[in-house]
Amino acid sequence: GVTARVACCGYLKRRREFCLPPACTARRESKFSHSAYTIRYGDALPALIRGDVSPTNQRDLFGRRASLSFEGRALAKISASSAIGHADERQRGTRLRPEERERAILSGAETFFAEHGFDATTRELADYLGVRQSLLYRYFPTKQDLIDRIYNDIFVGGWDPEWSNLIRDRSIPLVERLRRFYALYIPTTLTRQWLRLFYQAGLKGFDISTRYHDLLSREIFIPLCYELRATYCVDLGESKSPTSVELEIIYDLHGAAVYKGVRQHIYGMKIHPDNGLFNLWIESFINNVVPAAYRQLAAGRLSSREGKTQAK
Numbered sequence: 001g002v003t004a005r006v007a008c009c010g011y012l013k014r015r016r017e018f019c020l021p022p023a024c025t026a027r028r029e030s031k032f033s034h035s036a037y038t039i040r041y042g043d044a045l046p047a048l049i050r051g052d053v054s055p056t057n058q059r060d061l062f063g064r065r066a067s068l069s070f071e072g073r074a075l076a077k078i079s080a081s082s083a084i085g086h087a088d089e090r091q092r093g094t095r096l097r098p099e100e101r102e103r104a105i106l107s108g109a110e111t112f113f114a115e116h117g118f119d120a121t122t123r124e125l126a127d128y129l130g131v132r133q134s135l136l137y138r139y140f141p142t143k144q145d146l147i148d149r150i151y152n153d154i155f156v157g158g159w160d161p162e163w164s165n166l167i168r169d170r171s172i173p174l175v176e177r178l179r180r181f182y183a184l185y186i187p188t189t190l191t192r193q194w195l196r197l198f199y200q201a202g203l204k205g206f207d208i209s210t211r212y213h214d215l216l217s218r219e220i221f222i223p224l225c226y227e228l229r230a231t232y233c234v235d236l237g238e239s240k241s242p243t244s245v246e247l248e249i250i251y252d253l254h255g256a257a258v259y260k261g262v263r264q265h266i267y268g269m270k271i272h273p274d275n276g277l278f279n280l281w282i283e284s285f286i287n288n289v290v291p292a293a294y295r296q297l298a299a300g301r302l303s304s305r306e307g308k309t310q311a312k
Helices: 001-020 032-043 070-093 098-116 122-128 132-139 145-157 161-168 176-190 192-204 209-230 244-265 276-311
Strands: none
Touching: 032 209, 098 122, 098 132, 098 145, 098 192, 122 132, 145 192, 145 209, 161 176, 161 209, 176 209, 176 276, 192 209, 192 244, 209 244, 209 276, 244 276
C-alpha cells in the first residue's frame, strides 16, 4: 500500500513535469475569452485555454505521446482554477477609474473601426475589447455617441488653430506659408488610423468626412483663396465667395498631399521619404497653376460681360 502510493505520486509528478505545459490548462469553455484575458490582465492566455495546444500533442522525455489520465485531468482543472482566481485578484487590484475605462474603450474603438469599418456592430466591438456590451452603453449610450467622440478626439482634437493663422499671415511669402503648413499638417493628421477612419466613414455614409471637410474649408481652403487673390492682385473683392475654379485648384493641391498618405496607409505602397519633392509641387502650384487658373477665370468673366453687353 505505501509503496503503491509513493509510486503513484512519483508517476503524477513525472507527468506534471514532462507532459503538462508549464502554464495552467483548461478547456475552451472557460468563462473568459482570449481577447478578454489579454486586455484585462495583460498576459498571454495559456495555450490549452486558447485551444491552440491539445494535451495529446504533449510528449514525455522519451518522445511518447501523453494522454491525460483521470489524475492528470484533475490536476489540469485545479491549475486552471488557480490561474483564473489569480487573474481575478489582479483585475480587482488594478480596477480602472471611470475616466480611464472610458478612455480605454474610446482608444480601442478607434483602432477597431479603423481596421473593420463603421458598419461593424457594437457587439463585435465589445468582443474585440473583451468587455460586455452593456459596459459600452454605460459610457456611450448609442453607437452614434461613440462615433461623435471619435470625431472629436481624432479629427477635432488633432486640429491646430495656428494653422489657419499661418495661412493668413501676409508677413510670410505664400509659398513659405504653404510649405510650413503642410510640414505640420501631414505628419500630424495623415496617419494610418486617421486616414482609415476618414475613408471608412465616407464609404459607409457617416458624416465624419463631411464635418471634417467643412472644418478644413472654413479654416484653410477659403482663407487660402483670399490669400491667392491678394498675392496676384485679383480684384474679386474679399466679400465675394470663392469661385469653383479657385476651390478646384486648392483641392488639387491638397489632394496631392493626402494621396501620399493614401498610397502608404491604404494601398500599402512604399513612398519616397523625402518631403522636399512636395515642396517642389507647392512652388509649381503657386508659380504656374494658380496664374493659369486666374487667366482662365478672367477670360471667363470677360466673355460673360461681353455676352451681357451684346444682349442689351
